[in-house]
Amino acid sequence: MKPKKMPMRMCLGCNEMKIKNELIRVVKSPEGEVSIDATGKKNGRGAYICHNPSCLEKAIKTKRIERAFSLSIPSEVYESLKKELDLLGTR
Numbered sequence: 001m002k003p004k005k006m007p008m009r010m011c012l013g014c015n016e017m018k019i020k021n022e023l024i025r026v027v028k029s030p031e032g033e034v035s036i037d038a039t040g041k042k043n044g045r046g047a048y049i050c051h052n053p054s055c056l057e058k059a060i061k062t063k064r065i066e067r068a069f070s071l072s073i074p075s076e077v078y079e080s081l082k083k084e085l086d087l088l089g090t091r
Contacts, residue, residue, distance in 0.1 A: 009048040012064040013055025023048040024088060026081065028069040034077050036084040045069060049085075056085055 007020040020040070027037040029044040037046065047068040049055050059065050066073050 011050045011055055012047055012059040012068060013049055013052070014058070018050070020048070023050060024085065026065060028071065032071060034065075034069065034073055036081060036088070038088065051085075051088065053082070053085060056082065
């Protein structure tokens with residue numbers, strides 16, 4: 001029996017390919033709302049970031065999240081992403 005193939009995704013911060021389960025999914029809903037998807041099952045376009053806060057900072061600084069979703073993201077959304085990332089990191 002062949003081992004099951006693990007889905008890989010690229011982190012927007014460090015550009016490293018990692019196993020999908022090791023990354024945090026940021027999702028743009030069909031309504032255009034951007035949030036962190038802890039379950040990985042929300043509807044919408046997904047982008048991935050490592051659990052490392054510096055990867056989120058780098059993705060924000062280089063506007064990679066905005067490019068991934070083809071939309072400009074207000075700073076309040078980035079602040080809520082940082083808070084959610086901090087909460088996920090303390091689990």
